[in-house]
Amino acid sequence: MGKADEIIKSMAFHNQVLPEDIPKIDLYIDQVIQLFETSFAESKRYPDEKILTKTMINNYAKGKLFYPVQNKKYSRNHIMLISLIYQMKSALSINDVKQVLHGINEKAAQKELDLEQFYSSYLNLQQGNAEIFEAGLKRQSEEAAEQVAGADESEELERVLLIASLVHTSNLYRRAAEKLVDEMAKGADTNG
Template identity: 80%
Template structure:
């Protein structure tokens, strides 16, 4: 099986929209899509995959995942919120994402939160998570290899074990996130 370092090297962890990448002027929806497409192009699994579409953004707006736009233009704060939605929707339901971001949206709309500072904190955590992930992937790869020592077709079995292990780990993280969302909802309801 390929070395873990090769797999990690091929994965793109730096794809993110940094605050300094966001223009200082408000953007129309096509410009927002272009910004996301150019920023996340290397993280696509397939070249024909869409990162963000007008329909997605309109659905986020209708679902009130971010506060209303003005004159069909998206502010820097909207773009940071859409980036958070983009990241969260791969593991959480849209309803859960909405629950998580409701307070952030309200504070950002009322200018009670420096969304850029919050977003930079998120990016710093993301960088730290990337380092933790790389170490964990090396460990999981070794664990899978250790389980199939001296077995015929061990490379295929090792790969299947590693994939199953990664999916299980992903599910554990998703369930932990869902539990935290549920606790947020309970606190709000009280």
């Protein structure tokens, strides 16, 4: 259980671009990058890791992952969409992210969706996910320790089992998300 607590303490669950952190004025690309660097600084794996780059944002724009910007400035809605893209791209392909956000983008561009309300709902779910993760990590850590109890080099074996278990859990969640994306794509094909 101690290992799980150490991991949880070292993770920055609270790192997020919050609506109140987003200025009420439109931002240039360098300002958007700085906002993300500041918001996610504690969650970097390596100090020189880049959270977001101009190239990434330009590729998202070219790939139509968010609706077009005006006068090279990014609105609050663009920043919230970029935050969603940033979170999703670690588990889904860029094409899947585009599929997922397509309807949200259209509604936000047409001002048919209060994107801030939607984004706040996402952040609320994220908070609950952190609690579920903590409980699951503690359980997986305990189970890994039980599996190797009394074995030689049990600490290393326990760590490898825990890593393998976490990767498996991650894969299960990713595959579930991909299934939902595939259902969205099928629904779009039959509706289009």
